[in-house]
Amino acid sequence: MPNATTRPKRSRRSRRAPREDSARNELVSRSLESAQQCLYNQDYGTAYVHYLLVLNLEPLLKDFAKESFRFTLFKWAEELDSLGRIQDLFDCYEQALELFPVDEVILNSMGEHLFRMGFRDEAAGHFHKALKLRPDFPEAKENFYRVANWLVERWHFLMLNDRGRNYKYQLAIQKAVRGGCSTVLDIGAGTGILGMCAKKAGAAEVYACELSKTMYELACEVVAANDMEGRIKILHMKSLEMEIPKDIPKRVSLVVTETVDAGLFGEGIIETLIHAWNHLLLPPQNSQDPPASPSETGRVIPAGATVFGMAVQCQEIRRHHRLCVSAVGGLDLEAVGEIHSPVSCSADADDSTEPYTTERLSRLPGGYTPLTSPFRALDIDFNDPQELEGLCSREVSRLSLTVTQEGVLDALAVWFQLHLDEENSLSTAPQEKTCWEQAIYPIQGPQDCAVKPGDRLLVEVSCKDAYLRLCCVAVVRDGCVLRLDSWEGGDVWGSDSASNPEVELCSALAGLQTDPDGPLEAFMLECSELALLNNTHYHQNFQAALNKLLTRLKETRGGPVTAEGPEPLYVLDVSEGFSLISLIAAHLGLHLAAGSESGCGLVRAYSSVEKEQHQTILRLLAQGNGVPVEALEFWLNHVEDDSAVLQRPTTEKLWSAIVLDCVETCGLLRQKLMEKATLGRCLLEDGGRIFPERIVIYGLLVESDMLLQESAVQGREPTLGFNIAPFINQFTVPIHVFLDLSTLECTYLSEPAELFTLDLMNTHNNYPAREIMVRVTASGRVTAVPFWYQIHLDEEWSVSTFSQESHWKQAAVVLQDPLCVVAGDTVRLTVQLHKSSLTISATKEQDAPVAMEASRAEDVVAMDTAKEEGAAVPAAKVEGATLTYSPTTGGAAVTESCRLEGFFMDSMPPNT
Numbered sequence: 001m002p003n004a005t006t007r008p009k010r011s012r013r014s015r016r017a018p019r020e021d022s023a024r025n026e027l028v029s030r031s032l033e034s035a036q037q038c039l040y041n042q043d044y045g046t047a048y049v050h051y052l053l054v055l056n057l058e059p060l061l062k063d064f065a066k067e068s069f070r071f072t073l074f075k076w077a078e079e080l081d082s083l084g085r086i087q088d089l090f091d092c093y094e095q096a097l098e099l100f101p102v103d104e105v106i107l108n109s110m111g112e113h114l115f116r117m118g119f120r121d122e123a124a125g126h127f128h129k130a131l132k133l134r135p136d137f138p139e140a141k142e143n144f145y146r147v148a149n150w151l152v153e154r155w156h157f158l159m160l161n162d163r164g165r166n167y168k169y170q171l172a173i174q175k176a177v178r179g180g181c182s183t184v185l186d187i188g189a190g191t192g193i194l195g196m197c198a199k200k201a202g203a204a205e206v207y208a209c210e211l212s213k214t215m216y217e218l219a220c221e222v223v224a225a226n227d228m229e230g231r232i233k234i235l236h237m238k239s240l241e242m243e244i245p246k247d248i249p250k251r252v253s254l255v256v257t258e259t260v261d262a263g264l265f266g267e268g269i270i271e272t273l274i275h276a277w278n279h280l281l282l283p284p285q286n287s288q289d290p291p292a293s294p295s296e297t298g299r300v301i302p303a304g305a306t307v308f309g310m311a312v313q314c315q316e317i318r319r320h321h322r323l324c325v326s327a328v329g330g331l332d333l334e335a336v337g338e339i340h341s342p343v344s345c346s347a348d349a350d351d352s353t354e355p356y357t358t359e360r361l362s363r364l365p366g367g368y369t370p371l372t373s374p375f376r377a378l379d380i381d382f383n384d385p386q387e388l389e390g391l392c393s394r395e396v397s398r399l400s401l402t403v404t405q406e407g408v409l410d411a412l413a414v415w416f417q418l419h420l421d422e423e424n425s426l427s428t429a430p431q432e433k434t435c436w437e438q439a440i441y442p443i444q445g446p447q448d449c450a451v452k453p454g455d456r457l458l459v460e461v462s463c464k465d466a467y468l469r470l471c472c473v474a475v476v477r478d479g480c481v482l483r484l485d486s487w488e489g490g491d492v493w494g495s496d497s498a499s500n501p502e503v504e505l506c507s508a509l510a511g512l513q514t515d516p517d518g519p520l521e522a523f524m525l526e527c528s529e530l531a532l533l534n535n536t537h538y539h540q541n542f543q544a545a546l547n548k549l550l551t552r553l554k555e556t557r558g559g560p561v562t563a564e565g566p567e568p569l570y571v572l573d574v575s576e577g578f579s580l581i582s583l584i585a586a587h588l589g590l591h592l593a594a595g596s597e598s599g600c601g602l603v604r605a606y607s608s609v610e611k612e613q614h615q616t617i618l619r620l621l622a623q624g625n626g627v628p629v630e631a632l633e634f635w636l637n638h639v640e641d642d643s644a645v646l647q648r649p650t651t652e653k654l655w656s657a658i659v660l661d662c663v664e665t666c667g668l669l670r671q672k673l674m675e676k677a678t679l680g681r682c683l684l685e686d687g688g689r690i691f692p693e694r695i696v697i698y699g700l701l702v703e704s705d706m707l708l709q710e711s712a713v714q715g716r717e718p719t720l721g722f723n724i725a726p727f728i729n730q731f732t733v734p735i736h737v738f739l740d741l742s743t744l745e746c747t748y749l750s751e752p753a754e755l756f757t758l759d760l761m762n763t764h765n766n767y768p769a770r771e772i773m774v775r776v777t778a779s780g781r782v783t784a785v786p787f788w789y790q791i792h793l794d795e796e797w798s799v800s801t802f803s804q805e806s807h808w809k810q811a812a813v814v815l816q817d818p819l820c821v822v823a824g825d826t827v828r829l830t831v832q833l834h835k836s837s838l839t840i841s842a843t844k845e846q847d848a849p850v851a852m853e854a855s856r857a858e859d860v861v862a863m864d865t866a867k868e869e870g871a872a873v874p875a876a877k878v879e880g881a882t883l884t885y886s887p888t889t890g891g892a893a894v895t896e897s898c899r900l901e902g903f904f905m906d907s908m909p910p911n912t
C-alpha cells in the first residue's frame with residue numbers, strides 16, 4: 001500500500017505555523033491517522049472522506065499523500081461502481097480533480113470509468129488531457145489511441161489533405177463573397193477553414209457554429225492562430241439551436257456547409273437547411289422575380305446535389321450482410337433460417353437498423369462488379385426551401401433499371417455530385433481520386449439473387465427520417481416478377497404477361513403487397529459477427545483443435561464414472577459477441593460419448609453470448625444438430641445479480657478448455673487479453689488448454705501515402721494559406737485501424753517478418769521490448785508497418801487475421817517521419833507490447849541509436865519474472881491468490897482488478 005504508514009516530514013512552514021492553527025493541525029493529523037487506519041482496514045469510503053478533509057485543510061500534504069489518496073480513490077470508485085452508485089463515483093473524481101487538477105493518473109482513471117459508462121467523448125477528453133500532462137504515460141496512451149477517433153474523426157485529415165476539395169470550396173466562397181454576399185455563416189465549422197475563406201475573401205461578418213466540443217475548441221485555436229480572433233464569431237452549438245438576435249444579430253446572405261456524409265443526408269443537411277432558411281438566412285432569390293442584390297437575398301454553398309446509384313455484385317459485401325454458408329464447424333445452419341446484418345432499407349426495418357453502410361468501393365477486397373449502368377436517383381436544390389421541405393413527404397419514386405451484366409445482386413451503391421455553384425462541383429463517385437466513401441445499401445434475403453442481362457430491377461427511392469433510402473424491391477425477368485422484400489426463398493417468380501415495360505413495371509408493383517402472414521422472423525447479427533459466421537476455415541480449425549484436445553482428455557481421464565456416464569469435460573467460450581465455438585464443442589461431445597449411455601454427450605459447453613437473440617440462434621442450432629439443452633449453458637444467465645458475481649463458487653471443478661477472443665475486428669489485440677489468459681490458465685484442469693495457445697504478430701514495411709493522409713495533415717505548406725495542421729495534428733494517433741491491407745495502395749518494401757510472439761499458456765503482463773532486423777527489398781519511404789496475427793490454437797491448427805475469409809481487418813503503425821531506404825538496407829524495428837497495445841519504432845540500422853537502455857530492459861525482465869512466479873501457483877491455490885490480486889501499477893490497473901475478479905468468478909463452472 002503506497003505511503004500508508006509513513007509519517008510526513010514536517011515542513012518548514014508548519015513548524016512556523018501560528019498558535020491558532022494548532023487546533024486545525026491536530027484535526028489534520030488525527031484525520032490523517034484515521035485515513036491510514038481505514039485504508040489498512042480496507043474501509044475505502046471512510047478513508048476517502050478523511051483524506052479529502054486532510055488535503056483540503058492542509059494542501060501542503062498533497063505531495064506526501066498523493067499516492068495513498070489515489071489508491072483510496074480508485075478502490076472506493078471500484079466499490080461505488082459495483083454498487084451502481086455512478087453519480088457518487090463521478091462526484092468523487094470531481095472532488096479529487098479539484099485537489100489534483102493536473103494529475104494524469106486520476107484523469108486517466110476517470111476517463112476509463114466514463115468510457116465504460118458510454119460517455120466516449122468525455123472519456124476521450126480525459127485521456128487526451130492525461131497524455132498532454134505526461135506524453136509517455138502508457139495507460140493513457142493506449143486509452144487515447146483507442147478513442148481518438150471519437151474526438152476528431154479521421155476524415156477531417158482526409159478532407160484537409162484533399163487539395164481539390166479545398167480549392168473548389170475556396171473558389172465558390174470567393175465568388176459568392178465578392179459577388180456581394182457579405183454576411184456568412186459556416187455550419188459545421190470543423191477546423192474553421194470555410195469561415196476563414198469567407199473572411200479572407202472580404203466578408204464583413206462571419207459566424208461559425210460547431211456542435212462537437214473538441215472541434216469547436218480546435219476551431220477557436222485555429223482562428224486565433226490565423227489572426228482572425230474576434231473577426232469570426234464561433235459558437236459551440238448545433239445550428240438548429242441558433243436564434244436571431246441571441247446568437248447572431250441578423251439573417252445572413254450566405255450559408256456555407258459541408259455537413260454531408262457518404263449517403264448525402266446522413267449528417268442532417270436537409271433539416272439543417274430547412275431550419276437555416278426559416279431562421280438564419282435572408283429570403284431566397286425567387287426565380288420568377290427580377291434578380292435582387294446578393295446582400296438582400298440568401299443562398300447556400302453547396303447549391304445542390306445529384307445522387308447516383310448502381311447495382312453491384314460484391315462478395316465482400318455479401319459475407320458481411322447475409323448468411324452465405326449452410327454448415328460450419330460440423331454444424332448444420334439450416335435450422336436458423338435467415339440471418340442478416342443491421343443494415344436494411346426494407347419497409348419493416350426498425351430502430352435497430354441503419355439504411356446504409358459506407359465503403360470505399362475501390363478498396364473492397366476482392367473488388368466488385370457493376371450489374372447496371374450508373375443511374376440518377378435524385379436531384380436536390382439546396383437553394384429551394386420548398387423543395388427541401390417537400391423532400392420527406394414526397395412520394396416514393398420508382399425506377400426500373402436494366403441489368404447489363406450477369407451476377408449476384410449484392411447491393412446498391414450510391415454516390416453524389418455536390419454542386420458548390422454553377423461552375424464548381426465535387427464528386428464522390430467510386431472511380432474518383434477522392435477520399436470519399438460510397439453509401440452501400442445491401443440486398444437482404446435468405447438466398448443469392450442471381451440476375452442476368454435484360455432483367456430489370458425495381459428500385460424505390462425515398463427520404464424517410466432524413467435518410468436517403470434506396471431499396472431494390474423486385475426483379476422482373478421475361479414478364480415474371482421476383483419480389484425481394486418478402487422473399488422466403490424458393491421459386492417465387494410471379495407471372496406477369498405484360499411485355500410493355502411501363503405496364504410491366506406497374507403490374508409488378510401491383511403484385512408487391514406484403515404477404516399477409518409476413519415472412520419468417522429473421523435474425524440479426526452485426527456485420528463482423530456475420531462475416532465470422534461465414535468463415536468456414538475459422539470454425540473448421542476450431543473444431544479440429546477442440547476435437548484433438550477433447551479426445552485426448554477423454555482417453556487420459558480416469559476419474560469416477562457416474563451413473564449418467566463419464567464425468568463431463570467443461571468448455572468455456574468467453575468470446576465477445578456472437579460465437580458458435582461453445583456449440584461446436586458440445587456437438588463434438590455428442591460424438592465423443594457415442595456408445596455410452598449418456599444422451600447428453602461428454603461436453604458441457606458454456607457460452608458467454610449475452611443477447612437474447614444470440615441465445616435463441618444457438619438454441620435453435622443446438623436443436624437442429626441434436627445437441628441436448630443440458631449440454632449448452634449460457635454462462636451469463638447464471639450471474640443474475642451483482643451479489644452472484646461476487647459470490648465465490650465452492651466447486652473444485654476446472655475447465656478443460658477456455659476459448660479467448662484475442663483480436664478485435666479493427667485489428668488490435670483485445671484489451672486485458674494477457675490478464676484473462678493468466679487467470680484462465682489457473683482455472684484449467686490438468687491437461688486443459690487455453691485457445692489459442694500462442695499468437696504470432698507479423699508485420700512488414702510499406703510506403704503508403706494514403707495511410708499518412710488519413711492520419712495527419714501532410715506537408716509543410718499551409719492549407720489554403722491557413723495555419724491548421726499543427727493544431728489538428730495533435731489528434732494524430734500512430735495506429736491506423738480497420739485497414740484492408742490487401743487493397744491498400746502501397747509499395748511493399750520488405751517481406752513479412754515475425755514481430756512478436758505472445759504465449760498465452762505462459763503470459764507476461766510486460767514483455768521486454770524486442771528488436772527485429774528487417775531486410776529492405778525495394779527502395780522507397782517507409783511510412784507504415786501494417787501488422788496482423790497468426791492465431792495458433794495448438795501446435796497444428798491456426799487461423800490468420802489476414803485472409804480473404806477473415807472477419808478481421810488489419811492495423812498499421814504509421815510513421816509520421818518516413819524512413820528513406822534503399823533495397824538491401826536493414827531496418828531495425830523496436831517492438832514493445834505494453835498490456836495489449838503494440839508500439840513499433842523503426843530506424844535504419846547504420847544510423848540506429850542504441851534503442852534501449854540496458855538497465856530498462858533488465859527492469860522489465862525482472863518485473864516479468866516476479867509476475868510469472870505469482871501466476872504460476874498451482875490451480876487449486878490460485879482461487880485465493882486471484883481474489884487478493886492487487887495491481888500495483890497505478891489507476892488503470894486498479895480499476896481492472898474489479899473486472900478481473902468478476903471474470904474469475906464468472907468463469908468457474910457452477911456447482912453440480
Ligand code: 44T
Nearest residue numbers: 155188190209210211212238239259260261272435436
Ligand atoms: N464524413 C465524410 C462527413 N455538424 C463529412 O460536428 C469524406 C467519411 C467522410 N455543427 C471517409 C471520408 C469522408 N450544426 O464537425 C462536424 C460536425 C458538424 C454541425 C453544427 C449542425 N447542424 C451540424 C451538423 C454537423 O459539422 C462537421 C462536419 S459534418 C460531416 C462532414 C472526407 N469517411
